[in-house]
Amino acid sequence: MRFRSLESRIATLFLLLLIAVQVTGLLLIQRGIENNARNAVTAELINGSKVFSRVLEQNAETLRFGARLLARDTAFVAAIGNNEEDDRETIESALANHGGRIKASLTMLVNAEGQISASTSPYRPPGLVNLIKGMLERAERADGASGIAIIEQRPYQVVVMPVKAPVTIGWVVMTFPIDKQQAGVMHEISALQATIMTRNAAGNWLSVDSTLPRLAAGSLAAQMQARGKEAGNSFEMEIGGASYSLREMEIGTDGGQRAVVVLGRSLDEATAEYARLERWLLALTALGIIVSGVAAALTAKRIAQPLSQLARTAKRLERGDYKGRIAVERRDEVGALAQALDSMRDGIARREQEIRRLAYWDTLTSLPNRAQFLLHLNESLAQAATLGNQVWVLMMDLDRFKHVNDVLGHQFGDALLRQVAERLLALMVQRGQSSAQLARLGGDEFAILLPGADLDHAIGLAAAVLQALETPLSLDEQTVDIGAGLGIAGYPEHGQDGESLLSMAEVAMYTAKQRRDGAVVYDAVFDQSSAKSLSLLTELRNAVERDELRLFVQPKITLASGVVSGAEALVRWAHPERGNVFPDQFIPFAEQTGFIRVLTRWVLEQSAMLSRQLAQRGVHLKISVNLSTRDLMDQDLPGKFAEILHRHQVSPGAFCLEITESAIMDDPVRAQHTLERLHAMGADLSIDDFGTGYSSLAYLKRLPVDELKIDKSFVLNMEQDVGDAKIVRSTIDLGHNMGLRVVAEGLESEAVWALLKRMGCDQGQGYFMSRPIPATELGDWIGRWRAPDSAAAASRVEENSTVPAK
Structure with a gap:
């Protein structure tokens, strides 16, 4: 095996790593043994505290059960109820018998006045008496109560149980010592040493009972005395030549006295198993290094040989070729790697198929x-x-x-x-x-x-x-x-x-x-319209944000007196590139896209500001604002309107909200609901463009409207067209018969002014009086306005017009 070969490098690396790990592990284990032992002992002591608390709770429950049996004994209750001297022996006998049965150290009867009327012992420590008095009310509410009393530096569990017949006629009180019995139970359950101790008001500790030897318990009390009031309830001490980890748990207080149980575990015993483990690890480490050296050489050889084959397979997967299984048949890690690559190949193929399905x-x-x-x-x-x-x-x-x-x-x-x-x-x-x-x-x-x-x-x-x-x-x-x-x-x-x-x-x-x-x-026309609409919507949104909109108004005049009584609010768009954009170029689009609600809110906001400014100058006009179909379908419109009025301190009566007949008839029920809420606020309502829609008069008469506005298509030619004049006159009569104010728009001449006045029309609006002007100029315009000479205008109408007034 060449040193530069993959096999030699793997074997050498494995062996060096193993030696380093083993040596480091041994050093760390020695330190970890003690830490683990201490942690285990600490956990054992914590759990022991919970166990001892549970022992006390179960003991108290047993004691309450015994006291309850006595408190519900028929003869005992009857004897208390008779309250005669002959029954005293019966009561004391029952107290002694029941107390002895459950090993109570003291059994007493407290009468309804809270005084001890009978007891199995004449000794009545003042601290116990005070504790019992404090427990009577709690025992009454909870059908029994328990507590801890410290009498002559010895802890006792105290149980108070009401005697009812059926009202409370007294209380049974039993006391039970907390002594070696509980400590022994604790030692049997958890193998922990338990020492019950008390400390008096002067700070002196007393070992009451302990599972430790007498000398060891005395040593613990002395060290507790020396320890003083150190913070923390977990500590370590040398007791009887052995190191103990201890945990102090308070079980009760009585005045300035405390009762505690000190649970202890010998650290030497806890680390005994770890020491044996350390010796085994030393032996196994030496053997492991020898065996691992041989195994590393063999393993390196087995790993290196199939790696080239797996590398070729990986290259095939990289190219997206998922066909053909990997032919490495082994049951070791290399075989597992081969199987994993094969599973990966299948998984990728399935996922690509699933991705393709989800994608298409x-x-x-x-x-x-x-x-x-x-x-x-x-x-x-x-x-x-x-x-x-x-x-x-x-x-x-x-x-x-x-x-x-x-x-x-x-x-x-x-x-x-x-x-x-x-x-x-x-x-x-x-x-x-x-x-x-x-x-x-x-x-x-x-x-x-x-x-x-x-x-x-x-x-x-x-x-x-x-x-x-x-x-x-x-x-x-x-x-x-x-x-x-x-x-x-x-x-x-x-x-x-x-x-x-x-x-x-x-x-x-x-x-x-x-x-x-x-x-x-x-049709190609649609596409151009869509692109234009998209651009227009974006620009319209920017117009609101960039303050490009302007509020214009057109005055409304009372024809009989010539006094300016109102103004219709109109919106103009001062486009930075297109110049002034008129409403007919963007209002229909705004209605179609729903952006009209934003425009309506803007107009209401600006109109409220205008109304307040005019009122501050002593000019009180009714501002008319148009509402679209989408506005009427907005059930939140009345709330938004009220919020604007409140913010600008404007009365609803300063507004007249105009709606068209077609807007109402799109959804009459919702429209009527919205209109009724607006009218209830105090705003006037007007039917705009009356006569051009298809609304039902039977429905219109149920609407809470105050005004009819005759469409200008009938007013413009009424001086020459008899038919238009008849329509206007009929509409005026219809409006008046319904108790409504009638307004004519499209008034463009003095003759039409006079003719409408003769027909009884209430108000007029049109170019004759004024074209739409910026809202900021309305106050000055009102100061300049002069109504025409009614007599001269009427005379000219009589001479030139063929349209009768009546």
């Missing part, structure tokens, strides 16, 4: 996932490019699925997705779509691949899918109506690769959901 298949529905679907799609596209065929992709997203998850839970939602998958698979089988591929892309999105199909076929299948999903799904005694938005995109008409087609189908799908058209074929 949906675990919930067992359908292909997005990655697998994309692979199939790209394969179909490559085949279609060769054969000149078409490939179509249908992508659908379930309606109201998030609501189902929120209401019925995700477990129900998962079951629902599985049922949808089963229904779609059944539909494809029914229609003979053998080449089609169904997949779940994620969440509640599904896709169908149609290779070799045309557009008509794709549209037909899309219609069948939507029709299949219209049938309610039944699950766990729940019936769920669930539809879908479906997008269609195809090769080569729309895209050339799989990712593009999926993206286009997704754009068409979201367009279908927005339009509620069911199925929509992709």
Whole structure:
């Protein structure tokens, strides 16, 4: 065996390591023996303390049981109840008999007044009497009590048991010495030496009883006296020529006296077994070094020979070749290593297969996932490019699925997705779509691949899918109506690769959901709109954060007096690059995406600030703020509104909240609930654009509204159009008959002003009075405002207008 060979190096290294380990181990063992012995003794003493406590507890329980038998003895209770001198002998006899039976040192009867009326001994130590008096109430509550008394520096267990007939007529008191009996029991159970000791108020220790020899117990008491009041209840002492580890455990106190038990274990006895072990280790170490030297040489040879084979196998695994078993047949560590490598090969192969399954298949529905679907799609596209065929992709997203998850839970939602998958698979089988591929892309999105199909076929299948999903799904005694938005995109008409087609189908799908058209074929216009919408949403969020929004107002005038009575709050966007962006360019998008709630909160905040600023100048106006459909569906809106009013110290009566007829009719129940809460706060409510919606008057009359606002489409041409004038006049009469204030918007001429005034319209709003102006300029504008001459305007209307006022 060459020294530079692997075998020689392994053998030499093993032998040197073994010698170093053995020598180091021997040195450490000598130190560890003592530490381990001390730790073991310490644990033994701790456990012994618990055992002795348990012995005392069991002894007290036995004593309480004996006292309870006496306290419930019928003759004994009767004798106490008679309270006659003739029964005294009976009581004392019962006390003596029962006390003797359970080896009580003293048995007494305490009467109902707390005085000792009978006793088996005339000796009554004052400390015992005081302890008993303190235990009477506790014994009454707990049907018996026990404690520790120290009488003449000897500890006693005291048991007090009430005598009831049925009320308490006295107490039985028994005392039992804590002496060598308990110490002997402790020694028998744990082999620990137990010494019961007391210390009086002067600090003098007395050894009461001990399992140690008399001289050793005396030596312990003397050393305890010398030890004084050192901290810690674990210590070591030399007793009778032997080293002991001791633990002091307090068992009771009485006034200034203490009763303790000192548990001890001889360290010499505890380390005896370790010393024998040390001698054995010395012999075994010498023998082990000799044997190990021979074994190391043989083992090194057996290890080195198959390593080259295992190295070749590892190289094969590195290349991803998991075929072929490892041909090392041995039962030693090298064989175990070979088996481990073989198991690793099998495990890696299985995990790669499982990873592939998880990577390409949906675990919930067992359908292909997005990655697998994309692979199939790209394969179909490559085949279609060769054969000149078409490939179509249908992508659908379930309606109201998030609501189902929120209401019925995700477990129900998962079951629902599985049922949808089963229904779609059944539909494809029914229609003979053998080449089609169904997949779940994620969440509640599904896709169908149609290779070799045309557009008509794709549209037909899309219609069948939507029709299949219209049938309610039944699950766990729940019936769920669930539809879908479906997008269609195809090769080569729309895209050339799989990712593009999926993206286009997704754009068409979201367009279908927005339009509620069911199925929509992709158009490039949709994609541009999506990109623009995404950019607009990001910019709109930044506009709020960067303070790019501006509050504008348009005054509202009382037509009869010409006094400014209110203003409608409007929002403008001062874009840093696009300039001023008008509301019709971003408000519809904000309503569609739900961002309108953020805008509404911003307008309410700014309007409250404006209202307070005007009030400080003595101007009190009613600010009108528009609420959208999404605002009415927000059940937290009243709370948010109240928080804004409170923060700016503004009354709810300073606001008029405007809602359109269509916003109300989208969900009348929720809308009415929100409106009633807002109205109850004190804010006015107005129906905006009245006459352009399809609301029911029977429903509108139940709404807590204060104002009708006539749409400007009827007001603009009412001077020339008799039909518009009749509509306006009828609306004014309708509003007044319902007790509502009527406001006309779109007032752009003095003649229309006069005409509306003659018709009895309450307020007007329009360019004739003022275009929307920055909120900061409203106060100055009010100071400049002058109403037109009503008489002159009325005269001109009479001359030029063909529209009758009544």
